[in-house]
Amino acid sequence: MNATVLSAINEQINSEFEASYTYLAMSGFCEEQKFLGAAKWLRMQSDEERLHGLKLFDFVLARDGKVELHTIEQPKVGFESLSAVFEQALAHEQRVTTEINALYELCFEEKAFAEMTELQWFLTEQVEEEKTAREIVAKFRLVKNDPAAILDLDRELGARSVAA
Numbered sequence: 001m002n003a004t005v006l007s008a009i010n011e012q013i014n015s016e017f018e019a020s021y022t023y024l025a026m027s028g029f030c031e032e033q034k035f036l037g038a039a040k041w042l043r044m045q046s047d048e049e050r051l052h053g054l055k056l057f058d059f060v061l062a063r064d065g066k067v068e069l070h071t072i073e074q075p076k077v078g079f080e081s082l083s084a085v086f087e088q089a090l091a092h093e094q095r096v097t098t099e100i101n102a103l104y105e106l107c108f109e110e111k112a113f114a115e116m117t118e119l120q121w122f123l124t125e126q127v128e129e130e131k132t133a134r135e136i137v138a139k140f141r142l143v144k145n146d147p148a149a150i151l152d153l154d155r156e157l158g159a160r161s162v163a164a
């Protein structure tokens with residue numbers, strides 16, 4: 001595998017595990033605040049991000065590349081509100097989409113065709129991740145500070161059944 005591409009994919013592996021860590025911190029915050037539905041949703045999201053990291057981890061190894069696991073930054077642990085958690089989740093997903101786009105562009109420039117095919121899955125996944133986060137954020141913006149509506153939303157988030 002091309003060294004530039006390999007290094008960039010290793011960066012993305014780090015980013016996916018960092019996302020997993022970020023969502024786990026968010027989940028812990030929500031659990032502390034007794035928003036158990038949101039906590040469950042975020043923990044599943046954390047699991048999903050870990051699987052994204054592992055997908056690239058396995059891909060690098062399949063391509064006979066060397067995986068490098070880098071340091072993960074300490075995630076933010078305090079939030080103003082439940083809605084602020086999901087605003088940050090959306091911003092995070094938008095940032096990851098930018099990363100994946102840049103990575104795809106690099107692979108295109110380097111004519112790394114197998115890597116482009118692998119990354120197509122991530123491009124599609126980001127469309128879904130942003131869509132989901134945007135829908136949740138829209139609901140929080142709508143209900144503002146209405147406690148009953150926030151509790152309903154928390155219950156709705158707790159109904160999530162798959163980490164995908």
Ligand SMILES: [Fe+2]
Pocket residue numbers: 016019048049052096
């Ligand atoms: Fe991801």
Ligand SMILES: [Fe+2]
Pocket residue numbers: 019049093096129
């Ligand atoms: Fe994500």
